[in-house]
Amino acid sequence: MTSDAFDTTERAMWTGRAAAYAESFARLCAHPVEQLLDAAGVTGGTRLLDVGTGTGTAALAAQERGARVVAVDADAGMVAAARARGVGARTAVLPELPFSGGEFDAVVGNFVLNHVGRPRAALAELHRVLRPGGRLAVTIWSGRRGAGQDLLGQACAAGGAVPPPHLPRLDAADDFARSAEGLAGLLAEAGFTDAYAGELEWDHRAGLDEWWGGAAGGVATIGLVVTSQDAATVVRIRQAYERLAAGYADGEGRLALPHVALLAAGTA
Known part of the structure; x- marks a missing residue:
């Protein structure tokens, strides 16, 4: 899949999915x-860009620290949701941002690089908008997956789902190793110094219907898979999901789902 096709698929996949x-x-x-x-050194007075803000969670947390926050997202629905929560958000799409060079002290991107077709170009753009000495911090999902990350995919396989042909996949020339070394190297390629990355591991706790709701609502790649099936297949996927989810029950009415992510940071 070309970079442009990847981005087009991602934009279509997220449209109308904010709620x-x-x-x-x-x-x-x-x-x-x-x-x-x-990791980005965000404190009171920091001029911060939150790129790919989604519903504004990171921007709100930064505002609570006293940072001066600008937030952007490629999806207009996400921008509207962030604004409704009190975030000054606008629509903008990587790798071309409507800001001057050196405009920010810090940039954060929470699970954003995994949704852009040209991650190297995106990082170069984030480097451009940072002042010299400014800090970047990003997260992505790790190639080493927690067991909870595969629950919905296993349910799809057990239910006989056929993945649609238009799933977003990076062009080989734009891809990179989803490891601490691979992500830190990507930041270094973009000109960030002292770049480092490490793994984050945690058990995410969610209700059975809450976790299913993302897939059934068409959110992310797993949602694209589920919502592209016929009704009978979706029923089988749900049945398989309930059976497999029992192995993650925490004894208090929720699921404990192990996840692994990568956090990387560097200096412009």
């Missing part, structure tokens, strides 16, 4: 926000 995301996977993605802001 479904907020009610399902948003809490999962919120987990590393404080660590992300710490």
Whole structure:
């Protein structure tokens, strides 16, 4: 898949999904926000760009620290959701941002690089908008997956789902190793110094219907798979999901889903 085709598929996949995301996977993605802001050195007065803000979780946390926050997202629905929560958000699409060079002290991107077709170009753009000495911090999902990350995919396989042909996949020339070394190397390629990355591991706790709701609502790649099936297949996927999810029950009416992500940071 070419970079342009990847981006087009991603944009279509997220259109109209802001509410479904907020009610399902948003809490999962919120987990590393404080660590992300710490890695970017965000404090009172920091001029911060939150790129790919989604529903505005990282931007709100930064505002609570006293940062001066500008937030952008490629999806107009996400921008509207962030604005409704009190975030000054606008629509903008990587790798071309409507800001001057050196405009920000810090940039954060929480699970954003995995949704752009040209991650190297995106990082170069984030480097451009940072002042010399400014800090970047980003998260992505790791190639080493937690067992909870595969639950919905296993349910799809067990239910006989046929993946649609238009799933977003990076062009080989734009791809990179989803490891600490691979992500840190990507930052270094873009000109960031002292670049480092490490793994984050946690058990995300969610209700059975909450976790299913993201997929059933068409959120992310797994949602694209589920919503492209016929009704009978969706029923089989749900049945398989309930059976497999029993292995993650935490004894208190929720699921404990192990996840692994990568957090990387560097200096412009």
